[in-house]
Amino acid sequence: MKCFTRFSVNKASQAALCAFALLLSVLLGLSLGSARLSLPETVLGILEGDSTANGRILLYVRLPRVLAAVFAGSALAVSGAVIQEVLANPLASPGTIGVNAGAGFGAALCSASLGSVAPSSAMHSLMPLASFSGALSAVIIVSSISERAGSSKITLILSGVAISSLLSAGTNLITTLFPDSLLRTHSFQIGGLSGVSFESLFPAGWLILIFILAVLIMGGELDVLSLGEVSATSLGLNVKACKFMFLASSAMLAGSAVSFAGLVGFVGLIVPHVARMVAGTGSSRRLIVLSALIGGAFFEGCDIASRMLFSPYELPTGIVTAFLGAPFFLFLLIKRRRGYRY
Amino acid sequence: MIKLVEASAGYHARRRFASGSREDENIISNISLSFERGAVSSIIGLNGSGKSTLAKLACGLIAASSGDVLIDGVEISSIKRRKLAQMVSYLPQAQSYANVPIEVLVMHGRFPHLGYPRVYREIDRQIAKKAMDDMDIWELREKSLNEVSGGERQKAYFAMAMAQCTDAVFLDEPATFLDAPHQLDVIDHAKRLRAENKAVVMVSHDLNAALECSDMVALMNRGRLMAFSPPNDILSSGLIEKTFGVEIVEFRNVCGDVHYAFKRRQLY
Numbered sequence: 001m002k003c004f005t006r007f008s009v010n011k012a013s014q015a016a017l018c019a020f021a022l023l024l025s026v027l028l029g030l031s032l033g034s035a036r037l038s039l040p041e042t043v044l045g046i047l048e049g050d051s052t053a054n055g056r057i058l059l060y061v062r063l064p065r066v067l068a069a070v071f072a073g074s075a076l077a078v079s080g081a082v083i084q085e086v087l088a089n090p091l092a093s094p095g096t097i098g099v100n101a102g103a104g105f106g107a108a109l110c111s112a113s114l115g116s117v118a119p120s121s122a123m124h125s126l127m128p129l130a131s132f133s134g135a136l137s138a139v140i141i142v143s144s145i146s147e148r149a150g151s152s153k154i155t156l157i158l159s160g161v162a163i164s165s166l167l168s169a170g171t172n173l174i175t176t177l178f179p180d181s182l183l184r185t186h187s188f189q190i191g192g193l194s195g196v197s198f199e200s201l202f203p204a205g206w207l208i209l210i211f212i213l214a215v216l217i218m219g220g221e222l223d224v225l226s227l228g229e230v231s232a233t234s235l236g237l238n239v240k241a242c243k244f245m246f247l248a249s250s251a252m253l254a255g256s257a258v259s260f261a262g263l264v265g266f267v268g269l270i271v272p273h274v275a276r277m278v279a280g281t282g283s284s285r286r287l288i289v290l291s292a293l294i295g296g297a298f299f300e301g302c303d304i305a306s307r308m309l310f311s312p313y314e315l316p317t318g319i320v321t322a323f324l325g326a327p328f329f330l331f332l333l334i335k336r337r338r339g340y341r342y
Numbered sequence: 343m344i345k346l347v348e349a350s351a352g353y354h355a356r357r358r359f360a361s362g363s364r365e366d367e368n369i370i371s372n373i374s375l376s377f378e379r380g381a382v383s384s385i386i387g388l389n390g391s392g393k394s395t396l397a398k399l400a401c402g403l404i405a406a407s408s409g410d411v412l413i414d415g416v417e418i419s420s421i422k423r424r425k426l427a428q429m430v431s432y433l434p435q436a437q438s439y440a441n442v443p444i445e446v447l448v449m450h451g452r453f454p455h456l457g458y459p460r461v462y463r464e465i466d467r468q469i470a471k472k473a474m475d476d477m478d479i480w481e482l483r484e485k486s487l488n489e490v491s492g493g494e495r496q497k498a499y500f501a502m503a504m505a506q507c508t509d510a511v512f513l514d515e516p517a518t519f520l521d522a523p524h525q526l527d528v529i530d531h532a533k534r535l536r537a538e539n540k541a542v543v544m545v546s547h548d549l550n551a552a553l554e555c556s557d558m559v560a561l562m563n564r565g566r567l568m569a570f571s572p573p574n575d576i577l578s579s580g581l582i583e584k585t586f587g588v589e590i591v592e593f594r595n596v597c598g599d600v601h602y603a604f605k606r607r608q609l610y
Contacts, residue, residue, distance in 0.1 A: 088440070220460025224453050226442075230434045231499075233403055235506070236427025236454040281486060282446035 011286060014278055018293035022070065025300040029066040030058060032304055034312055060197075067205070068196040069303040069317070070296035072261035073271075075208040077295025079253040080268025081275065081287050082215055085226045086246045087143070089156055093269035094254035097160035098138040100265070101167035103251075103258035106134020108171040112178035121199065128204040131255035138163055139247045191264030191318025193303055204256040211252045212292055219285035222246060226284065264299070264318045266325025271295040273332055343510055343541045344400050344418075344430075345376040349409030351399040368407055368565065369395045375560055375570040379509065382532050382542045384552035387562030388586065393545045394435055394514050396562060400543065401430040401512045413510075427454035431506035433499055435514040435545070444490070444498045445483035448474055451505030466505075473504035476531070492519035500531070510541040517548055529555045549586075550602055553577065561585060 030046075031037045035057055037045060045054035046063070080093040087097075094100045110130030111123070118126065142163050146156040215222070221242050224232050232239050254268065275290040302320040309315060352369040370392040377383045377400065385393045398404045399411060402418045411418040413429060421429075431451070440447070451473065452466035474480045477497045487495050496519045503511060513532070517525040529551055535542045536557075546552045552559055553573040561568040561576060563585045569576055576582060583589060588604040595601065 217459055220453065220456065223446075224450055227440045227447070227450060230403065230432075231440075231450075231502075233423070234401070234427065234430075234432040234434070235450060236424035238423055280443075282442040 011279070015286075015289060015293070018278070018290055018297070022293050022297040022300070025297045025304070026066055026070065029069065029300050029304050030062050032308060033057075033062060064196050064198050064201055065193050065303065066300060068193050068201050068260055069300040071201065071205050071208050072193070072257040072264065073267055073295040073297070073299025074212065074292040075253040075257040075295075076264060076267040076299070077271035077275070077291040078212050078215060078288055079250040079257075081272035081284075081291040082222065082246050082250040082253075083139075083268070084272050085222055085284055085287070086243055086250075087156060088226060088228070090273070091157050091269075092160075093266075093272075094135070094250070095265045095269055096157055096164075098142050098163040098167060099135045099251055099254045100258055100263050100268075101164040101171070102138025103131035103135040103255040104263045105167040105171045105174075106130040106132070106137075106255065107259055108174040109134070112174045124200050125203045127200075127259040128207055128256045131259040132207075132252045133255075134167070135251035135255040135258070136248055138167060139251050143243075143247065190316040191262040191321065192306070192316030193261055194314060194316075196260055200260050204259050207256045208253060211249050211256075212288070215246070215249050215253075216285055216288055218242075218245070219283070219288060222284035222288075223282075262316070262318060264321055266321045266329065267295055267299055270325045270329050270332070271298055273329075274298075343377060343379045343414060344543075345410075345412045345415075346373050346400060347410040347412070348372050348374050349399060349406045349411050351395060351404050351406050353395075353404065370399065370562070370565045370567075372409070373399075373567045374409075375567060377510065377541045377543050377558075379541045380536055380539045381557040382536050382544065382555055383558040383560060384556040385543065385545045385560045385562060386547075386549060386552050386582075387568075391562040392565040393562050395565075396560070396567075397432070397512050397514050397543060397545050401432045401510065402426050403432060424454055427506065427508075429508055430510045430512065431503040431508040432512040433503045433514055433516055435518065439487045439495055439499075441486055441488050443484055443486050444479060444494075444501075445470065445474070447487065447498050448483075448501045448505050451502040451507075454506060469507060470501075470505045473501040476504060477501040478527070493521060493524055496520060497524070500528070504531075508540070510543070511535055512543045512545075514545045515547060516544060517546070517551065525551065549582070549604065553602060554600075 027039065027042065031039060031042045037054060041054060042058065045052065045058045048055040050056045050059055076094055079099065083092045083094065083097065083099070084090055107127055107130055110126055114123065114126060142156065142160050145159040149155045149159065221237060224235050224237050225239065225242055225246070229239050257264070271294050272287065272291050275287055275294050279286045279290045299317070299321065302324065303317045306315040306317045306320045350368045350371040350373070352367045373396060385396055387393050395404070399406060402411070405419060413421065418426065448470045449462055449466065452462060452469060453460070455466070456462065471480070474483055477500055479494060479497050479501060482490055482494055487498065496516070500516060516528045520528065525548070532542050532544060532555055544552065556573055558570060559573050559576045560570045561581055568585060569579060569581050577590065586604070588606060591603040591605065593601055593603065
């Protein structure tokens, strides 16, 4: 049946192009910095391990940071794509419906209450769970408020804004009252990757991999869920359970990213839109794969910019994502109004 | 095939704390009827009389607050949702449509028949193609739902229900947005499904279509079932005139087919 397979070459080349962009950003992220390395030096440095200066820079500074950027970017983008599909709302994202703020509140609370007593290795495992709990609570509160208040797309965003403000105030209160908390740093509030190590990255990194895979496996359910509640129910889907499962997965993804990258904005909002422009509509699995690839490449690109723009000074990466993300989102809104479709 | 026994339902038909009663919140009450295989049944009535609620109750989209809904003798609430979707399909009224290509939408009709990891097979593609061919939307398959007219969108949802391949098909106002030739197509499709020994249930505002193509007509008024009889019995009972407040004028075309015209009842 020709018609159904006609686009397969295009689809494969889209994914390959995005994977190439991700690989390029990773290589650039490894070679660029205060000590610039050529591509052969980079590869050699990684192979040599910590026996050389270049190897130590790559293994202990750049590689964890590059991996953190790729994981965080992919997790936030996939989380945003899932939230937008489940809630059928193009304005929804971990940032706009309070998931990020909830994750930040959970992380701040965990850091303030356990930071001084628990060993740092235990904290690295506890932080993603605390962020997840905060993110999940926020998404449950926001979606139940908007359902009760009429379930419109604007109600959801407005209740997200209100809950985000409340949780951000809570996070600020904690960091003010507990100035020794690990999260007092400015870069957590804006989102940044300075000081990320393999130890702080990996519990969250594994969770991100597992949940991206889980969402991919359940792509068929996500496709049907995006048809709307009545159609999905008549096609045999348990809509309430599926919605909860997807929102919990996206809270886990965003929570894990926030636990080591801080409150990064806009990645989860704009990357799914870009992925949809590239991939078209109709397949959630394709959307998730492209969101993960583009999200990783985008956030790594932003991190390179944050390190290089005012070198040797470094900007929190969240500033760069906001400077790039906000105008791009406005551009999308204006284009949509003029009848642009993707 | 689907039997309702003194069934009542509503969208908020649950007990409100200790003082509330379920009765108050029912949209339809004490409905007893059965939709059989190899028959087209129509549900007619004024706006807000509970037609769509009756259809949703009978296909398991909402739960009965009292009474029983049985499919082949089995209580509908005891059947798993996926299994139920293999037995009953529902074309919703005025869908809030998703922005997906038509071929993707129609393929989703095969979703209840898929095992994990929910990947469509060649047989699913063939069934979806046949459904699109039958609904005359094959040429539009690559277009997104927001790029086509309301009528074409309606046909795409109809094709999705066809691709579900169920024994009972519920069509909630299937002719909405359709122009005259395509309204006639819908009637032909309903008759074709009847010939395939399926139970077809249409919620309809079009009294002519309901009376012409149905084997049984359910007349609803204010949440109550006024009658469930063959069209001729309903016509002769005078219940349509009483419920709708109209006079029915019967006429025949040159082929001898009976048609009905409705005019407002004169109040003098």
